[in-house]
Amino acid sequence: MLSWPKPPGDARLSACHFCDTLHRFSPVEEGISARCVRCGGLLYENRAASLTRASAFSLAALLLMVLVHTFPFLIMDAASMRRNLTLTGAASALMHQDAPLLGASIILFTVVTPLMLAGGMIYVCLPLLFGRAAPGANFAAKWMYRSEPWNMVEVFLLGVLVSLLKLVKVADVHFGIGFWAFAGVMLCMAAALAGIDREELWDRLEVAKP
Amino acid sequence: MKQPIIKASDHGLAGCHTCGKVSPVELGRCPRCGTQLHLRKPDSIESTIALMAAAAALYIPSHLLPVMTVVEIGVVTPSTIIGGMMTFWRSGAYPIALVIFAASILIPLLKIASLSWLCAAAGGWVHPSPAALGRIYWFTELLGRWSMIDIFVVGILVSLLQLGNYMAITPGPGALAFAGVVVLTMFAAMRFDPRLLWDRLDQMSAAAPPHPTIPES
Numbered sequence: 001m002l003s004w005p006k007p008p009g010d011a012r013l014s015a016c017h018f019c020d021t022l023h024r025f026s027p028v029e030e031g032i033s034a035r036c037v038r039c040g041g042l043l044y045e046n047r048a049a050s051l052t053r054a055s056a057f058s059l060a061a062l063l064l065m066v067l068v069h070t071f072p073f074l075i076m077d078a079a080s081m082r083r084n085l086t087l088t089g090a091a092s093a094l095m096h097q098d099a100p101l102l103g104a105s106i107i108l109f110t111v112v113t114p115l116m117l118a119g120g121m122i123y124v125c126l127p128l129l130f131g132r133a134a135p136g137a138n139f140a141a142k143w144m145y146r147s148e149p150w151n152m153v154e155v156f157l158l159g160v161l162v163s164l165l166k167l168v169k170v171a172d173v174h175f176g177i178g179f180w181a182f183a184g185v186m187l188c189m190a191a192a193l194a195g196i197d198r199e200e201l202w203d204r205l206e207v208a209k210p
Numbered sequence: 211m212k213q214p215i216i217k218a219s220d221h222g223l224a225g226c227h228t229c230g231k232v233s234p235v236e237l238g239r240c241p242r243c244g245t246q247l248h249l250r251k252p253d254s255i256e257s258t259i260a261l262m263a264a265a266a267a268l269y270i271p272s273h274l275l276p277v278m279t280v281v282e283i284g285v286v287t288p289s290t291i292i293g294g295m296m297t298f299w300r301s302g303a304y305p306i307a308l309v310i311f312a313a314s315i316l317i318p319l320l321k322i323a324s325l326s327w328l329c330a331a332a333g334g335w336v337h338p339s340p341a342a343l344g345r346i347y348w349f350t351e352l353l354g355r356w357s358m359i360d361i362f363v364v365g366i367l368v369s370l371l372q373l374g375n376y377m378a379i380t381p382g383p384g385a386l387a388f389a390g391v392v393v394l395t396m397f398a399a400m401r402f403d404p405r406l407l408w409d410r411l412d413q414m415s416a417a418a419p420p421h422p423t424i425p426e427s
């Protein structure tokens with residue numbers, strides 16, 4: 001099944017990102033990827049049900065983010081005090097302890113970037129399901145892909161686990177809903193990003209009606 | 211090979227960094243997404259080396275300075291990344307100690323080493339073997355982010371362990387230095403252009419006719 005529209009025009013070319021080898025674009029069946037003849041790098045891949053998957057998983061990630069910011073990651077009881085861990089709580093604690101840059105980096109890599117990724121994905125892909133491009137969709141798609149390397153959801157989750165092992169010695173700690181919701185965000189975002197090829201998303205944007 | 215290898219840059223064509231569309235470079239900007247078009251990332255090697263040198267310089271203070279200070283019943287204990295790792299190791303938590311060792315000590319060093327090697331190969335000081343080097347490049351891009359784990363641990367502990375007079379944790383200057391190492395190595399990896407390795411290889415095989423064939427994949 002070929003559901004990937006190619007924009008009209010004479011030059012349908014594709015250049016490898018690793019070695020710059022020029023390829024004539026040839027459509028591939030769903031589930032098949034095209035690789036560079038020289039270095040074997042991935043050129044593009046026709047993913048099955050790409051728009052539906054990208055929209056559904058990014059919507060799920062956005063909904064889970066509401067839970068992430070409502071419930072704590074860890075709940076700790078120590079010295080007759082109960083303390084909760086949230087993303088914004090960790091960031092503001094650092095800001096109050098004279099480390100504003102570290103606090104900002106937590107906000108940037110675990111709150112802003114995932115929001116840009118999931119939000120950008122749904123903003124671009126949902127209208128595309130109906131063959132339309134949302135206003136400013138090009139801008140949204142551009143910044144979505146730019147933010148991708150700075151998304152550190154999974155790194156923060158591992159950080160929570162390491163902290164937990166440090167804390168069990170001094171206090172009574174257990175997981176909150178926020179932790180599991182954030183793990184869900186990680187899985188949904190990975191599925192959304194793997195759901196649609198970058199090349200396909202831009203081709204669909206180019207042929208879509210504004 | 212059925213057909214000769216043609217590079218986009220040989221025809222003055224540039225693949226867009228953002229959307230992948232191949233357009234003539236004299237357009238200046240990508241007609242599809244508006245990103246600036248370049249045949250190769252401008253000043254790629256120079257800026258990679260500069261960012262990497264800054265990261266390497268910060269790496270030393272990031273391990274010498276405390277990442278956090280623990281105040282427990284009036285006793286002040288500064289803690290470095292290596293110190294925290296040793297505590298886990300001595301208490302028998304070997305997997306966690308190894309995770310910290312890999313994320314905080316090994317990965318930044320490996321990134322700096324592999325980027326230096328990539329720059330040396332792209333600059334023609336060592337022989338480029340793009341297939342192997344390409345894998346190294348991909349690997350450094352993939353692993354770099356994991357070093358942030360220590361910064362997140364500091365943030366989590368500072369946030370949770372504010373127990374009044376009993377125990378309090380404050381972030382130390384080592385944490386900021388270490389965050390700087392991670393961000394700088396990430397920028398350095400992004401600035402590097404792997405296509406330069408293939409350019410160098412083509413240049414070398416053109417200069418040395420005994421090896422005219424392109425290796426089959």
Ligand SMILES: [Zn+2]
Binds near residue numbers: 016
């Ligand atoms: Zn290639």
Ligand SMILES: [Zn+2]
Binds near residue numbers: 226227229241243
């Ligand atoms: Zn473009």
